[in-house]
Amino acid sequence: MxxxxxxxxxxxxxxxxxxxxxxxxxxxxxxxxxxxxxxxxxxxxxxxxxxxxxxxxxYGKPEFGLTSTTIGGQRAVVRERIVWQRPFCNLIHFDRSMPGGTPSQPKMLLVAPMSGHYATLLRGTVETFLPTHEVYITDWADARMIPLSEGRFDLDDYIDYVISMLHVLGPDVHVLAVCQPAVPVIAAIARMEAQNDPFVPRSMTLMGGPIDTRRSPTAVNRLAEERGTEWFRRHCIFRVPFPNPGFMRSVYPxxxxxxxxxxxxxxxxxxxxxxxxxxxxxxxxxxxxxxxxxxxxxxxxxDLTAEFYLQTVDTVFVRHALPKGEMLHRDQPVDLRAIRRVALMTVEGEKDDISGVGQTEAAHELCPNIPADMRAHHLQKGVGHYGVFNGSRFRAEVAPRIADFIATVEAMHGKKKPRRAAAG
Incomplete structure (x- = not known):
């Protein structure tokens, strides 16, 4: 050991x-x-x-600490509420005391990265959208704190979690996947589209995500491809020590x-x-x-569960299974050509050294059946990976473009007959 x-x-x-x-x-x-x-x-x-x-x-898990926001020039109290719960994730809704007469706002699901940091890394992202959107966020759990009795959690489970959350939130939600979740989110939507699921979201925005890491490969991408999955299994997987609740669980620390x-x-x-x-x-x-x-x-x-980490390394960075059309979910093909009803926006940072330029934009080529008027791409000049979803340029340039994209999609749906949500 x-x-x-x-x-x-x-x-x-x-x-x-x-x-x-x-x-x-x-x-x-x-x-x-x-x-x-x-x-x-x-x-x-x-x-x-x-x-x-x-x-x-x-350093322990930070707090979001978002207690208020400003909506239409008026202060609104913000409270966190868990609306969906599983062993490895909570779905948090930022409830706001909406001023009287405020029109309804678009629902936004922020899928935070499960890559070693807590969801609070997106605190600035949440804070930026709170005045104009009804925000939900995935709060992934530390595998070190989850007993073995709760079972495994791998990439297939991650996709299942995303689908389950979309069923809870309904078909009028807009999904933002920041970095790592770009792959499981687009895979979840592809599987839902293949099954004609009425709960597919209205739009998905993929931000700095590794959709096709063969494009502009970074040092991180090259390392994974050169060393292969088995190297990471031998050198990066450890057992959680006593007295942590996840004692003996295999993790990537x-x-x-x-x-x-x-x-x-x-x-x-x-x-x-x-x-x-x-x-x-x-x-x-x-x-x-x-x-x-x-x-x-x-x-x-x-910590991340070993099975999730290794399956992600193998699927995304070593085999490039998604862009090659070889990715499976529960032994079913993930075919991005099935996506037709969900609008797509991609966002990249010019100086991103984690997900190179072009890796996220590749989603457009892989989803040929999304209509042209339901697509958008934005390359943010002068920012690295973190600046794609946080900081002054995100607030001034990226977030307004995402908000405009969502507003455009909302307007398009206003002209269509609303989709009927299935029960359950």
Whole structure:
């Protein structure tokens, strides 16, 4: 049995006393009663202690923390409510106290990536759409916290979950798949279309997703193809150690995914931490807070089930099964040519180093039976992978285009006879 996960847990426990000492030291040099607190020496000691504590901390699952939004110039209270639940995912609805006279707004299902980070990575995405859309989001669970008795979870199960959620939300929903879920979401819709399912959504927007990783392959894509699925099985799969609830479950650990992402841009992360140190020494609290907020989210990671991770690597990155027309779901073919009723928008980032330019846009070629007036593509200049779904350019340029696309689709459906939703 590979003991790397156990060594990771042991190392984290071993550094605990040092973290406590560091925290106590920081408290001393942050105390207003200490004459050294406001000196360059005192601020340097306090800053160094904070960086050490933050670098060795285990980050728990963050909160969305979205308590209000503005609708039509009026403040609306926002409350999270779970409307669908399975062992590996909750579907969260952001209930809003809508001001009187507000017209109904389009329903939006945000399918968050299940790739090592929590759904709260899309907090900014949710916040942007809350004033204009009725937002739901998939809240994927940390496999480390799920007992073995709950069974397996693989890519087929993921597709089943998406179909089940679409049945709950009804046929008037618009789906946004961010990064990893682009493949299972379009596969789920293809299977629904093949069965003439009345609950297919009105539109799907795929954002920075690996539909065809043979196009503009990135370092991540090349690594997967060169090493093959068995290499990842041997080197990336571990058993959850005791005393976690998922004890003995085979997983791809979140800390391993995080270390890979950090290594890809190590110089940038080191520079960011040095900048934070300088901001703390200089007393620039606002800049330091922005750093804290980003890394509180970025360093909070979750484990993925081994079967889901390996099936995704094999299907998407090694065999390229979807664009080749070879992908199966429960032994049934995933034929994207079956998609006819669902509008399609794709969004890519010019500087995306995770999903290269063209990988998501490939969906248009693979779905030839979607009418031309039900398609759109947007390449966002000057942003990387994260900027596709978050940040200032997302808010100013990407989100308005998605909202316009959804509004256009809604207008088209307003001119048609509404689809009848089946019971159940």
């Amino acid at each position: 590979n003991l790397a996960y156990y060594w990771y847990e042991a190392a984290h426990a071993a550094v605990g006393p040092a973290r406590l000492l560091s925290g106590a030291t920081q408290a001393i040099f942050s105390d207003p009663a200490n004459p050294l607190t406001n000196t360059p020496y005192g601020r340097s000691i306090s800053a160094a202690c904070e960086l050490f504590e933050r670098s060795t901390r285990r 979140g800390f391993l995914q995080l270390s890979g992402f950090m290594a890809m841009n190590l110089d940038r992360h080191i520079s960011a931490h040095l900048e934070m140190f300088n901001h703390l020494v200089e007393g620039d609290g606002d800049s330091a807070d922005k750093h804290r907020d980003f890394y509180d989210e970025y360093l909070a990671v979750m």
